[in-house]
Amino acid sequence: MSKKATADTRFSKFGTISFTATTRINDFVDYLEKGKVVGTKCKKCGQRYFPPRADCFHDLTSDMEWFEVTPGGKLLTFSTLKFAPAGFDKELPYTIAVLDFGDYKVFGRVDSAIPEDKLSVGMPMKVAVNKLPNDHINYYFTAA
């Protein structure tokens, strides 16, 4: 009898609704569970990628290592949604944003505890892990 391989679907826990179950950077979810937000770095050219990639197109290599997103982000832009796509209505209102870390940027949500009128383009922010219902997990931006 052949053994049935178990699919590695760890990425299905990422975000409120994940549209991706399996990826070669599934360890990203394990790092989140350990409280770390990580990107990947090409071992050959040193290019850092966020969101993390399994592959570096510069060097045509998949030899990558993880790096942790450091403090020192700056809010580039943001928007607070009053309407949501299907499946996200219960979380309204919520704010999406982009943080700049110099050689990479991070797209994500702003901590819902921060009111919109306390946000301004250019303000310092950092990334933190955020546990969601149903054992899901993502990250959000909090005051630095």
Add this chain to the structure above:
Amino acid sequence: MSRVAVVGVGQTKFVRSYPGSIREMVFEAFKEAMADAQMTVKDIDATIVCSAPEYDKQRSPSGVLAEYLGLNPQPTFYTESLCSSSTTGLRLAYSLVKAGLHDTVMVLGFQKMSEISAAESQERMGRGTDIQWEAPFGTMMPAYYAMFARGHMAKYGTTPDDLALVRIKSSTYGVFNDKAMLRKQMTPDVFKDPASPMTGILSSPLRVGDCCSNADGASCIIVAGEKRAKSMSKRPVWILGLGSATASVNMAGRELFYSLPAATEAANQAYKMAGVKPKDINVAEVHDCFTIAEIMAYESLGFAKPGEGPALVRSKETYKEGSIPVNVDGGLLSKGHPVGATGGSQVRTIVLQLRGEAGDMQVKNPALGLVHNVGGVGLYANVSILGRE
């Protein structure tokens, strides 16, 4: 090198919900373009079908449309670049004719968005962005453009009142366009009145009135080589410049949040190919899916310097009587936005303008027209420059 012309244009009315099937809807645009080109189905050598497939229940609609429109046994195939699909179709049609594979090529664009609910369509639009890294945060198209509006405001001091001016201009011309979904003149009060449906925030800083509406509709553009164009058409409109570019789908890959670099790159390519400059353009159609998108388009296309887009609409230079009339057919904001049909509708407007057939929307004697058509949040961009003899 022989030239390539647009010899026939057509579109349906853009409506909230088309009372028929996709093939029947596309027939209406097809019929208008065929009559315009004075052609029969035997004259069409190949057909390119353009839409965003996530709204379709029919798999591979090209075959169904070719059959319904009597276009067998000629070849047909499908192309997609979100909201810019049908100008990607135009680019392919141009290259097929230029390569000598076909002499006359039809570009059919369509979308029937009413088959799914508004929330479902928002969810699909969210999936037009990065589904692995962005959609799990609950994204939708207005929120992305809202981040660019926020960036433009932070960088240049643009205000919600500036954005409202784009909507008011759009409505001025939607009134005259019998193909448009919204045909009512708006005044600045529409954004001040708390009871107005336009006033509420959709995704800050964009209000409902800053956004275009989903629509059902189809467009049809017929392209031909120089010899056939001259023999069959009294008024060929020549394709003089085509630019096409892309940018990172994930916002983390973007450098700027007040400009769409793919549109700027596509514009530069189109101007270079046509050998013309922004000041030479007499009439333009730009992709105003959101008010901020039209402001950014002015700046990408060189109609205004970076940051000076709001001043261009404030001074009414983009009105019909101004130095560079933009979206004097009402644009996406008034016409509605049936994703795959939109680029073809923009091309149709410019062709009618260049022929002097735009009726109440007609700009005075234009020689050069431009179409700026963007897919996603500046993920894809096509800029096309057309001219008359």
